[in-house]
């Protein structure tokens with residue numbers, strides 16, 4: 001069973017994640033320590049657990065943010081383009097931008113309008129320049145369709161579980177791109193999947209960690225809470 005650890009600061013939290021092996025690289029350590037969770041998680045920002053952000057969803061636990069950034073790190077480089085589906089609090093969207101050293105574009109798509117505003121407010125506290133300079137572009141809509149306008153993406157992160165193989169998102173990956181996404185039905189097992197598209201467009205997939213995410217779903221189903 002996973003033991004929830006509580007820390008007092010971003011530094012403590014990141015050091016803890018490093019000790020536990022979730023943070024493995026200096027780049028991920030630097031990106032996370034530069035994005036203070038206190039701006040995004042209303043309660044217990046430095047606890048290593050998900051926190052409610054209303055609308056029946058949570059900001060993911062810090063160890064999951066670290067884990068996903070480690071999987072995406074080679075695809076988050078300066079001048080790159082990434083997509084964050086179901087950005088919720090906006091935390092990982094900023095961390096992805098930090099991985100690109102503020103020099104790339106991260107497009108975020110989230111279907112709850114109020115969470116778009118919440119994320120904008122959160123990001124504006126210490127990273128407003130990223131919004132002003134279009135390094136982060138937030139959109140309201142159904143993330144299952146990805147975001148055609150800015151495709152192809154060097155990488156795509158999905159913060160909610162897809163019930164099926166997310167073909168539309170795979171199609172929006174650039175050659176050499178990577179998609180990291182939880183896949184599985186709510187009451188069955190969900191796993192993080194990695195889809196890699198090679199230089200010839202051939203896609204390979206790998207099943208990773210067993211996880212529990214909220215589903216990638218319709219707005220009314222999410223707001224009813226009947227997943």
Ligand code: SAH
Nearest residue numbers: 059060086088089111142143159160216217
């Ligand atoms: N990475 C975010 C995760 C938030 S939880 C964070 O750590 O803050 C998952 C998010 O996916 C929620 O904000 C939820 O509203 C959103 N979501 C669920 N279904 C969606 C859909 N079809 N399109 C876009 N966003 C969706």
